[in-house]
Amino acid sequence: xxxxxxxxLYFGIVLLTTTLLQYDAHCGxxxxxxxxxxxxxxxxxxxxxAWSAAAEIPGLIFTVLIIDRLGRKKxxxxxxxxxxxxxxxLLICTSSTVLTVFLFIARGIMSGVFMAAFVYTPEVYPxxxxxxxxxxxxxxxxxxxxxxxxxxxxxxxxxxxATISLFAASAFVFALMAAILPIETAGKPLKDRKQ
Numbered sequence: 001x002x003x004x005x006x007x008x009l010y011f012g013i014v015l016l017t018t019t020l021l022q023y024d025a026h027c028g029x030x031x032x033x034x035x036x037x038x039x040x041x042x043x044x045x046x047x048x049x050a051w052s053a054a055a056e057i058p059g060l061i062f063t064v065l066i067i068d069r070l071g072r073k074k075x076x077x078x079x080x081x082x083x084x085x086x087x088x089x090l091l092i093c094t095s096s097t098v099l100t101v102f103l104f105i106a107r108g109i110m111s112g113v114f115m116a117a118f119v120y121t122p123e124v125y126p127x128x129x130x131x132x133x134x135x136x137x138x139x140x141x142x143x144x145x146x147x148x149x150x151x152x153x154x155x156x157x158x159x160x161x162a163t164i165s166l167f168a169a170s171a172f173v174f175a176l177m178a179a180i181l182p183i184e185t186a187g188k189p190l191k192d193r194k195q
Contacts, residue, residue, distance in 0.1 A: 001140065001174070001177050002076065002117060002174055002177050002178050002181070003117055003121065003137040003138070003140040003141040003144070004140040004141065004143060004144040005080070005144060005170065005171070005173075005174030005177065006110070006113055006114045006117050006141050006144065006174075007140070007141035007142060007143065007144030007145035007146075007148070008144030008145070008147060008148045008170060009083060009110050009113075009144075009148075009167060009170065009171055009174070010107075010110045010111070010113075010114055010145070011144070011145040011148040011149070011152075012148040012151060012152045012167050013087075013103065013106045013107050013110055013167075014107070015148065015149055015152035015153055016090070016103070016152050016156070016163070016164075016167070017049055017052050017103045017107070018041070018049060019152065019153065019156055020090065020099060020103070020160075021041065021045045021048055021049065021096060021099070021100070021103075022041055022045065045096075048096065048097075048100040048103075051100055051104055052100060052103040052104045052107050053107065054104075055103075055104040055105065055106075055107040055108035055111070056107060056108060056111040057108075058108050059107065059108025059109055059110070059111040059112040060111055060112060060115055062108070062109075062112055063075060063079070063111075063112030063113075063115050063116055064115075066078075067115075067116055067119060067186070068186060068187075070186075071184045071185075071186035071187075072116055072119055072120035072123070072184065072185050072186055073120070073178055073179070073181050073184050074184075075112075075116045076113055076116045076117060076120065076175075076178040077175050077178045077179050079109050079110075079112050079113040079116065080113060080171050080172070080174050080175035080178060081171070081172070081175045082105075082109050083106060083109045083110055083113065083171040084168045084169075084171035084172045084175065085168075086102055086105045086106045086109065087106055087164060087167050087168040087171060088164070088165075088168045089102045090102055090103075090106075090164050091161060091164050091165070114141075117137075117141075120181075120185060121133065121134060121137045122134055123185035123188070124183055124185060151163055151166055151167065152167075
């Protein structure tokens with residue numbers, strides 16, 4: 001289920017980035033559903049989107065630096081909690097520059113969680129089912145990615161606060177799910193013995 005959360009939150013942040021930057025006064029906006037209501041993105045908005053996308057590199061580096069020290073589970077828990085906190089910061093009425101910094105951090109952290117999940121998942125399963133397990137987890141992630149536009153692009157038309165709160169709350173839930181994972185795989189050999 002934590003892999004569902006990776007897809008849900010990662011693509012939710014990607015989609016929210018464009019939507020939130022599209023409206024300068026994003027605080028408490030309600031986007032009309034009519035086709036004439038969308039504001040055009042400016043070249044400055046596209047630059048901010050590029051900056052938030054570039055966050056994936058430091059997010060991955062951060063995760064590489066901590067994953068062996070903290071362990072896979074603690075890394076995912078910590079990053080999901082940070083993600084929830086940063087998403088909550090999106091509720092603050094602020095300038096688009098500060099908003100871009102929040103989105104930068106959110107995207108970088110979520111990219112790191114994704115990487116930690118990709119490291120953890122194959123280490124949990126024995127060789128004979130590892131490929132199938134990776135496929136199931138990848139499918140769960142893709143389902144999360146499929147569902148996220150309904151919140152990031154549809155629910156936001158009703159309430160910015162509800163949408164952002166939903167993503168923040170789900171990040172906390174996925175942190176709890178990562179906490180109850182039964183095995184910590186850091187420093188342990190892979191299960192590859194045939195029985």
